[in-house]
Amino acid sequence: SAVISQKPSRDICQRGTSLTIQCQVDSQVTMMFWYRQQPGQSLTLIATANQGSEATYESGFVIDKFPISRPNLTFSTLTVSNMSPEDSSIYLCSVSWTETQYFGPGTRLLVL
Amino acid sequence: DAKTTQPPSMDCAEGRAANLPCNHSTISGNEYVYWYRQIHSQGPQYIIHGLKNNETNEMASLIITEDRKSSTLILPHATLRDTAVYYCIVRVYNTDKLIFGTGTRLQVFP
Numbered sequence: 001s002a003v004i005s006q007k008p009s010r011d012i013c014q015r016g017t018s019l020t021i022q023c024q025v026d027s028q029v030t031m032m033f034w035y036r037q038q039p040g041q042s043l044t045l046i047a048t049a050n051q052g053s054e055a056t057y058e059s060g061f062v063i064d065k066f067p068i069s070r071p072n073l074t075f076s077t078l079t080v081s082n083m084s085p086e087d088s089s090i091y092l093c094s095v096s097w098t099e100t101q102y103f104g105p106g107t108r109l110l111v112l
Numbered sequence: 113d114a115k116t117t118q119p120p121s122m123d124c125a126e127g128r129a130a131n132l133p134c135n136h137s138t139i140s141g142n143e144y145v146y147w148y149r150q151i152h153s154q155g156p157q158y159i160i161h162g163l164k165n166n167e168t169n170e171m172a173s174l175i176i177t178e179d180r181k182s183s184t185l186i187l188p189h190a191t192l193r194d195t196a197v198y199y200c201i202v203r204v205y206n207t208d209k210l211i212f213g214t215g216t217r218l219q220v221f222p
Contacts, residue, residue, distance in 0.1 A: 001158075031208050042199070043156065043212040092155055096208040099144075103155035 002027050002097040004104035012110045013083055020079045021107045023093035028073035031096040034066070037106070038089045049076050083111045116200045121217040124194075130187040132216050134200030137181040144203045145176060146210060147185045149196040156199065159185065190220045 003026040013019050023032065034046040047055040047068055055068040069077045080087050090106040117135040124130040136145060144163050148156040160167055160174045162183070167174045173186040187194055199215040 004155075033209070035212075037153075042214050045209060045211065048207075048209065090153060094155075094210075100146075100158050100161065101208065101210055102158060103148075105155045106153070108153075 001100075002029065002095050002102045004093060004095060004102060006091075006093060006104040006107050008107060009105065010108040010110075012112060015084050015111055017083055018079055018081045019083065019109060020077050021091050021093075023076045023078070023104055025074050025095050027095075027097065029095040029097055030073070032070065032076045033094045033096070033101065034068060034076075034078045035092045035094065035103075036089045037092065043092065046078070080109065083109075085111045087111050116202055116213045118198075118200055118213060118216045120214065121219070123219050123221060124187075124190045126192060126220055126222050127189055130185075130190040130194065130218060130220070132185040132187075132198050132200075132218065133182065134184070135182045136200070136202050139180055139202050140205055141180075143205050145174070145183050146201045146203055147172070147174065148199045148201065148210075148212075149194075150199070150215075151193075151196040159198075161203075190218075192220050192222065194218065195220045 005024045007022045032049045035043045037043045045058050046061045047057045049055045049068050049070040051070050051073050067079045088111045092106045094101045094103040146161040147159040150156045162174045176183045197215040197217050201210045
């Protein structure tokens with residue numbers, strides 16, 4: 001299986017600021033995904049990030065709010081911009097590897 | 113996208129088999145069924161997946177009905193550490209996208 005790490009593991013941020021979350025995988029993968037999990041809720045897909053192309057966003061998510069970078073086959077970042085308390089969530093990245101998606105441990109974000 | 117329906121919660125005694133049902137009546141012929149679990153807000157953990165045949169691995173068994181409209185995840189000997197939210201997901205055709213539903217919260221009790 002693919003091993004995925006995320007940084008930071010958790011953070012507390014002030015409203016109006018931005019936070020960049022890093023996702024690193026130990027293998028080269030084509031497709032990476034970013035999810036959000038709001039408190040007590042299931043996971044919601046934010047976007048799909050393929051190396052060498054623009055990220056594809058799901059309905060309700062826009063690039064200005066959640067810009068994504070995918071500079072190589074093992075790394076991606078998600079930025080949560082101009083944060084408000086409603087952005088308090090767990091943000092998870094995942095990778096597609098041999099017909100299966102593997103998830104990182106998540107980044108717990110609290111916005112005050 | 114094919115949707116899944118799961119009971120919101122289930123209980124199971126430790127050592128007994130846990131049978132978690134899932135309905136996916138709108139699944140297409142080439143869409144896979146995946147099962148994941150999430151323990152205490154950790155990242156979801158892959159369990160098993162299948163297309164039409166029953167599947168078994170070291171963690172669980174997956175039984176898919178012949179018409180593919182429903183499936184059951186079986187944990188043969190549940191332990192306290194199996195307490196988690198279990199998600200049944202139909203992978204979107206021709207993509208690797210997984211669309212999560214609300215899942216089943218399984219509580220294993222002593």
